[in-house]
Amino acid sequence: MARFRKKKAQGPQRINTASLPDIIFMLLFFFMVTTVMRETTMLVKIKLPEATEIQKLERKSLVSYIYVGEPVRSYLYGTESRIQLNDQFATIADIQEFIAREREARDEVDRKFLTTSIKADQLTRMGVITDIKQELRKAGAFKLNYSSRKAASKRN
Amino acid sequence: MRKLRQLQEVNAGSMADIAFLLLIFFLVTTTMDVDTGITRSLPPPVEDDTQIDIRDRNIFKVLVNSADMLLVEGREGSLSTLKDETKYFMKNPNNDPNLPEKKLEFIELLGEVWISRGVVSLKNDRGTSYDMYIRVQNELTAAFRELREELSIDKFGTRFDNLTDDQKKAIQSAVPVAISEAEPEDIGGNK
Numbered sequence: 001m002a003r004f005r006k007k008k009a010q011g012p013q014r015i016n017t018a019s020l021p022d023i024i025f026m027l028l029f030f031f032m033v034t035t036v037m038r039e040t041t042m043l044v045k046i047k048l049p050e051a052t053e054i055q056k057l058e059r060k061s062l063v064s065y066i067y068v069g070e071p072v073r074s075y076l077y078g079t080e081s082r083i084q085l086n087d088q089f090a091t092i093a094d095i096q097e098f099i100a101r102e103r104e105a106r107d108e109v110d111r112k113f114l115t116t117s118i119k120a121d122q123l124t125r126m127g128v129i130t131d132i133k134q135e136l137r138k139a140g141a142f143k144l145n146y147s148s149r150k151a152a153s154k155r156n
Numbered sequence: 157m158r159k160l161r162q163l164q165e166v167n168a169g170s171m172a173d174i175a176f177l178l179l180i181f182f183l184v185t186t187t188m189d190v191d192t193g194i195t196r197s198l199p200p201p202v203e204d205d206t207q208i209d210i211r212d213r214n215i216f217k218v219l220v221n222s223a224d225m226l227l228v229e230g231r232e233g234s235l236s237t238l239k240d241e242t243k244y245f246m247k248n249p250n251n252d253p254n255l256p257e258k259k260l261e262f263i264e265l266l267g268e269v270w271i272s273r274g275v276v277s278l279k280n281d282r283g284t285s286y287d288m289y290i291r292v293q294n295e296l297t298a299a300f301r302e303l304r305e306e307l308s309i310d311k312f313g314t315r316f317d318n319l320t321d322d323q324k325k326a327i328q329s330a331v332p333v334a335i336s337e338a339e340p341e342d343i344g345g346n347k
Contacts, residue, residue, distance in 0.1 A: 021168070024175040031182035049290040053297035057191040068286075117191060120286050127282030129289070133337075137201045147193040148290055 044069035069121035222283025
């Protein structure tokens, strides 16, 4: 005859942690996939201006960046605003070639969606920016984005 | 030779620790910053000095000098009032002959709407600070966004963000972002 016997309590039960590595690995893969490593080393100091009417830049792979600001190593390069393209300093004259190269690097279908993002320090003078804009017009890169931070919203 | 028979298992207890370590590394290096900014499209370059005739009443002149001061329609202006002035100019509610013309046009989904022919002309000096320029652009963008918002509430009874794509397009064609930037030239002041 079957007998039911009450199980004796055997102290605190341990939680099975066998699936813990799996969970952690899952998280790990998520972050590995989403991580975008910074490709460029910044040679210029940039503190973006603030704005409220900002839009998100879709499709980061179709954005080329132009950095403008005071050189980080100002003891070497002075404090005058400089343009940085990819990993090096550049001049106004290099911009058209830069845009052409950026275009070459993209798929033909995507080329017309290529956006140029100007990341400029808020203390930059507009002279440089205007020159860049003129070059971009000549290069045929009409989609432009003035990179800015989200300001404390004034919207209600 | 008894040892061989027992299948030895690798201790996997530290697996979680290793995974944790990697996880923390990626957590720290991940930059989740989304790129945001004010989007503009540049006009194609003009070949020669072709003058585009726009009547004076249709132009809302905004000048920023090298000392970051504003000149709005010939008077000294300020950032705090720029948005409302722009809106008032574009709407021209009293059909003032000094403010821009309006044209009645039929747009699908909206019906007949008055479309302002006003253009905001923004001109800056080479010495203007980028910060000021962005602030002015921001105010102007805000003005147009609010105009769209108002039209959207008026026509569809809901905010612009909640509209369908077709409705958004209709509103956008009724209130185009008419900000024109003048060809660069120095308007006084040293760099």
